[in-house]
Amino acid sequence: MYLGLKEMQHEKLRYALLSGVLLLIALVVFMLAGLANGLSEGNRLAVDQWNAQNVYLNKDANKTLSASQLKLADKKYLTGTDIAPLANLSGTLRTTNNKLKTTTSALGTTRDSFLMPTVLTGHQINGKNQLLISAALKDKGYRLGQKVQIGTTDQKVTIVGTYAASTYSIAPTVYTDVSTLNRLKGSPITSGDQQPINAYVTKNSHFKTSKHGGLQRFSTESFINNLPGYSAQNLTLDTMIYFLFVIALAVIGIFMFVLTLQKQALFGVLKVQGIGTKHILAALLTQSIIMALIGISISLVLTVGIAQIMPASLPFAIDWPQFGIYSVALLLASVVGALLSWRTVAKIDPVVAIG
Amino acid sequence: MNKSVLTLQHVDKKFGHGRTAVTALKDANFEVQAGQFVAIIGPSGSGKSTFLTIAAGLQTPTDGQVILNGQPLTHQSEKQRLAYRFNEIGFILQSSNLIPFLNVLEQFKLVDKMAHRKFQQDKAKELLSELALTEVQNAYPSELSGGERQRVAIARALYNDPSVILADEPTASLDTSRSIDVVKRLADEAHQHQKAIVMVTHDQRLIEDCDVVYQIEDGLLSRRD
Numbered sequence: 001m002y003l004g005l006k007e008m009q010h011e012k013l014r015y016a017l018l019s020g021v022l023l024l025i026a027l028v029v030f031m032l033a034g035l036a037n038g039l040s041e042g043n044r045l046a047v048d049q050w051n052a053q054n055v056y057l058n059k060d061a062n063k064t065l066s067a068s069q070l071k072l073a074d075k076k077y078l079t080g081t082d083i084a085p086l087a088n089l090s091g092t093l094r095t096t097n098n099k100l101k102t103t104t105s106a107l108g109t110t111r112d113s114f115l116m117p118t119v120l121t122g123h124q125i126n127g128k129n130q131l132l133i134s135a136a137l138k139d140k141g142y143r144l145g146q147k148v149q150i151g152t153t154d155q156k157v158t159i160v161g162t163y164a165a166s167t168y169s170i171a172p173t174v175y176t177d178v179s180t181l182n183r184l185k186g187s188p189i190t191s192g193d194q195q196p197i198n199a200y201v202t203k204n205s206h207f208k209t210s211k212h213g214g215l216q217r218f219s220t221e222s223f224i225n226n227l228p229g230y231s232a233q234n235l236t237l238d239t240m241i242y243f244l245f246v247i248a249l250a251v252i253g254i255f256m257f258v259l260t261l262q263k264q265a266l267f268g269v270l271k272v273q274g275i276g277t278k279h280i281l282a283a284l285l286t287q288s289i290i291m292a293l294i295g296i297s298i299s300l301v302l303t304v305g306i307a308q309i310m311p312a313s314l315p316f317a318i319d320w321p322q323f324g325i326y327s328v329a330l331l332l333a334s335v336v337g338a339l340l341s342w343r344t345v346a347k348i349d350p351v352v353a354i355g
Numbered sequence: 356m357n358k359s360v361l362t363l364q365h366v367d368k369k370f371g372h373g374r375t376a377v378t379a380l381k382d383a384n385f386e387v388q389a390g391q392f393v394a395i396i397g398p399s400g401s402g403k404s405t406f407l408t409i410a411a412g413l414q415t416p417t418d419g420q421v422i423l424n425g426q427p428l429t430h431q432s433e434k435q436r437l438a439y440r441f442n443e444i445g446f447i448l449q450s451s452n453l454i455p456f457l458n459v460l461e462q463f464k465l466v467d468k469m470a471h472r473k474f475q476q477d478k479a480k481e482l483l484s485e486l487a488l489t490e491v492q493n494a495y496p497s498e499l500s501g502g503e504r505q506r507v508a509i510a511r512a513l514y515n516d517p518s519v520i521l522a523d524e525p526t527a528s529l530d531t532s533r534s535i536d537v538v539k540r541l542a543d544e545a546h547q548h549q550k551a552i553v554m555v556t557h558d559q560r561l562i563e564d565c566d567v568v569y570q571i572e573d574g575l576l577s578r579r580d
């Protein structure tokens with residue numbers, strides 16, 4: 001401890017520079033993690049908000065919501081509580097005068113379904129051609145009472161309520177009932193139980209009999225992992241982050257190793273005086289831990305600061321437990337990096353200090 | 356009185372094997388008592404450093420015994436020998452004895468830190484004043500003259516109260532007048548603190564203040580009368 005601290009105090013520039021390098025690596029880790037979280041949240045936030053256990057899709061849909069074709073009547077194969085139909089339309093939300101245009105994920109379900117978000121302003125859907133919009137759309141300028149269109153049909157719907165921020169496939173969501181959604185889609189059947197839907201979302205359910213009617217059951221987690229691009233995106237960003245841990249380890253390891261080589265004579269003298277490998281290694285570890293702590297904490301502060309000034313359109317989310325784990329990983333990388341010099345320190349022969 | 360602190364009995368040290376073998380020490384017998392300042396004088400390559408490393412437990416003799424305070428030093432573990440060097444031996448090397456990033460007082464503090472005890476500041480200051488170093492107590496080694504540096508090394512070696520102080524050409528980096536000053540101080544400290552001090556040198560002019568002088572030539576150690 002004492003040796004390591006005193007040396008850092010005396011060689012401030014040298015150790016500040018290495019802290020700076022670690023700071024930059026940690027900053028890239030946290031920025032990437034924040035972006036990865038933001039992207040993944042943008043993909044799945046609506047699904048998380050459903051608080052559902054299972055999703056039923058057409059077994060030929062390759063686990064993709066938009067490719068899954070079901071009918072409302074398919075509910076007959078399921079039994080349980082909280083079984084809600086889900087119809088989905090990705091399209092451009094626009095005001096009738098085309099002043100505002102936004103890509104949205106439109107979701108249709110029954111009016112009293114557990115999927116329907118809690119309305120913050122306005123009212124629940126209680127009639128034909130009504131629409132609820134999420135917070136981001138309200139912030140964009142869409143307002144209650146406005147007539148809007150979604151997609152390519154001429155069908156007009158009225159905004160009657162808003163709810164908290166919610167996204168699906170990186171687009172803000174809007175909710176309506178199944179019939180209205182089918183009218184927006186321009187599907188030939190817009191009433192009755194032969195209406196097309198994309199999925200059944202349930203809290204507690206199972207197949208009634210061994211006849212599944214072409215439905216397949218997924219856990220919500222596996223549904224999320226099969227959102228288009230979701231897993232590939234996460235894997236890419238996570239791999240970059242894991243590589244950065246290796247880079248942090250290599251940077252600390254190489255730097256400490258070079259310093260150790262430079263200080264071989266000094267370490268030899270220390271050993272002559274009875275200050276052994278244990279104490280020398282403790283000094284190296286003290287230094288690398290302190291540098292890592294400085295670099296990590298400053299980069300955390302910077303990340304929080306950058307998140308504040310970042311444009312809202314950039315998906316970015318800080319997940320503190322995850323940032324905690326990444327901080328510990330960076331710290332461990334520095335410790336292991338310093339330990340790479342262990343053999344070199346142990347091999348220094350005090351006899352050479354005596355000429 | 357006249358208790359032997361460090362004794363070498365019939366010590367041999369060979370390097371290598373067969374035809375290329377070098378015998379650096381041959382049947383060396385040596386003794387130093389508390390309060391004695393002993394010089395070992397010999398030309399380059401005669402085995403002076405080899406003698407010191409064996410006395411310090413840094414190398415094991417090929418044959419013979421090293422006895423410190425009545426305890427034989429052979430068959431000790433690396434850890435025990437490290438502790439032995441830390442507690443029983445004070446070292447003064449040719450140069451670079453001091454830690455470059457510690458100031459003079461901190462050089463002493465380090466010793467206490469390693470021994471897990473409180474910094475004995477009064478003791479350090481007393482030693483520094485004895486060696487006329489009070490004014491530089493907050494200076495870093497790079498800010499000291501060569502003579503001051505060696506005097507700090509002497510004070511540091513004394514600070515831990517070792518049984519014996521080994522000095523390997525402590526004046527090699529100094530000019531003659533500074534060398535004589537440093538050697539006089541070593542002699543004073545030996546007598547004043549009742550320490551056994553062994554100094555290795557190749558410089559004849561430095562042995563005036565020594566109580567006992569050994570001569571070494573080609574690994575053969577002999578006491579001069």
Ligand SMILES: Nc1ncnc2c1ncn2[C@@H]1O[C@H](COP(=O)(O)OP(=O)(O)OP(=O)(O)O)[C@@H](O)[C@H]1O
Nearest residue numbers: 355370371377379398399400401402403404405406
């Ligand atoms: N590790 C070793 N391996 C082989 N030979 C060695 C080794 N150490 C010392 N020697 C040899 O032992 C002899 C004595 O060496 P030593 O270093 O003790 O001499 P010295 O008296 O200290 O010389 P100097 O005044 O130049 O420092 C020399 O011939 C040297 O080459």
Ligand SMILES: [Mg+2]
Nearest residue numbers: 354355403404
């Ligand atoms: Mg030598």
